[in-house]
Amino acid sequence: KNQVEQSPQSLIILEGKNCTLQCNYTVSPFSNLRWYKQDTGRGPVSLTIMTFSENTKSNGRYTATLDADTKQSSLHITASQLSDSASYICVVSGEYGNKLVFGAGTILRVKS
Amino acid sequence: DGGITQSPKYLFRKEGQNVTLSCEQNLNHDAMYWYRQDPGQGLRLIYYSQIVNDFQKGDIAEGYSVSREKKESFPLTVTSAQKNPTAFYLCASSMGVNGGLAKNIQYFGAGTRLSVL
Numbered sequence: 001k002n003q004v005e006q007s008p009q010s011l012i013i014l015e016g017k018n019c020t021l022q023c024n025y026t027v028s029p030f031s032n033l034r035w036y037k038q039d040t041g042r043g044p045v046s047l048t049i050m051t052f053s054e055n056t057k058s059n060g061r062y063t064a065t066l067d068a069d070t071k072q073s074s075l076h077i078t079a080s081q082l083s084d085s086a087s088y089i090c091v092v093s094g095e096y097g098n099k100l101v102f103g104a105g106t107i108l109r110v111k112s
Numbered sequence: 113d114g115g116i117t118q119s120p121k122y123l124f125r126k127e128g129q130n131v132t133l134s135c136e137q138n139l140n141h142d143a144m145y146w147y148r149q150d151p152g153q154g155l156r157l158i159y160y161s162q163i164v165n166d167f168q169k170g171d172i173a174e175g176y177s178v179s180r181e182k183k184e185s186f187p188l189t190v191t192s193a194q195k196n197p198t199a200f201y202l203c204a205s206s207m208g209v210n211g212g213l214a215k216n217i218q219y220f221g222a223g224t225r226l227s228v229l
Contacts, residue, residue, distance in 0.1 A: 004154065034217075043116075043202050043220030044155075089154070093216065100218070102147075102154030 002027040004092050004103035012109045017080055021106045023073040023090030031093040035064050035075050038087045038105065047075070047088075080110045115139040118203050118221035124229050125190065125197060133188045133224045135203035142208045144186035145218065148172060149200040158201075161186055162208070190226065200225050 004025045013019050025033070032051045036044035048057040048064040050073075056065045061078045077084055087105040094101060115138040125131045137144065143162050147155040157170030161180040175194025180186055186205075190197045204218040 009152075032216075041200075041223065041225075043118075043204075043222050045220070046217055049217060100155075100157070102156075104152055104154045 002092075002094055002101045004090055004101050006088075006090050006103040006106050008106060009104070010107040010109070012111060013080055015080060015082055015110050015112050019077050019080060019108065021075045021077075021088050021090075021108070023075070023103055025071050025073070025090070025092045025101070025103075027071075027092040027094045027101050029094060030068065030071075033064075033066055033073050034091040034093070034100075035062070035073075036089040036091060038089055040086070044089055077108075080108075082110050082112060084108060085110045116203060116205055116219055116221035118201075118224050120224060121222070123224055123226045125226060126229050128192045130189055130191050131226070133190070133201055133203075133226070135186045135188065135221060136184055137186075137205045137219075138184065139205055139207075139219065140183070141205035141219075142183070143206045144180070145204040145206075146170075146176070146178065146186070146188045147202045147204065149202055149223075155202065158188065197226055198228050 007022045034049045035047045038044040047059050047062050050057050050066045052068050063076045066073045087107050089105045090103040092101045117136045119134045145160040146158040149155050156172050158176050159178040161167035164183050177189045201224045203221045206218045
């Protein structure tokens with residue numbers, strides 16, 4: 001069964017600290033993996049997208065890594081800001097990029 | 113939320129009533145999608161459309177209907193057959209389902225929160 005599991009479910013960190021969110025998937029065949037940021041009550045916004053051959057992709061303070069052999073990805077946030085408080089969703093594409101499998105998300109709260 | 117507009121932001125449905133959620137995009141995208149989001153769960157695909165006048169069922173299409181008469185518009189009707197409609201509904205669009213990674217990035221609207229009275 002195609003699944004995407006994210007951990008932790010929720011996380012609280014202090015402003016300025018770094019954090020890493022995890023994503024494990026069983027989707028096969030694999031096309032690409034995406035990380036989205038979703039603010040409360042809003043639609044998700046794409047942060048990064050990686051194909052099988054890419055190990056890392058950065059977008060500002062966000063860095064995503066992908067290990068296609070172990071089917072794991074992580075999203076590292078550097079020097080967190082209050083505006084980073086959101087749900088971070090890992091999404092894996094299994095065929096041609098149109099059929100997506102969504103993780104339940106990690107809720108991040110950054111405190112001052 | 114780019115060029116995707118969902119309306120209304122909040123919607124209430126009475127017992128036995130059909131309600132329609134609007135989704136309009138001005139990105140000239142071919143493909144459009146409807147998802148349902150429930151607390152603690154990943155987004156689930158309701159319907160998607162790759163081209164005007166064509167659409168396919170997603171994983172949870174029962175109790176929902178769609179139309180794609182115009183490229184810009186992909187309305188979702190939640191029918192009375194959907195017994196548990198309370199959820200956050202997200203519409204998305206992408207350039208196309210085939211032919212390259214960039215074309216498959218989905219852009220989401222701001223969502224419609226549907227509740228039952």
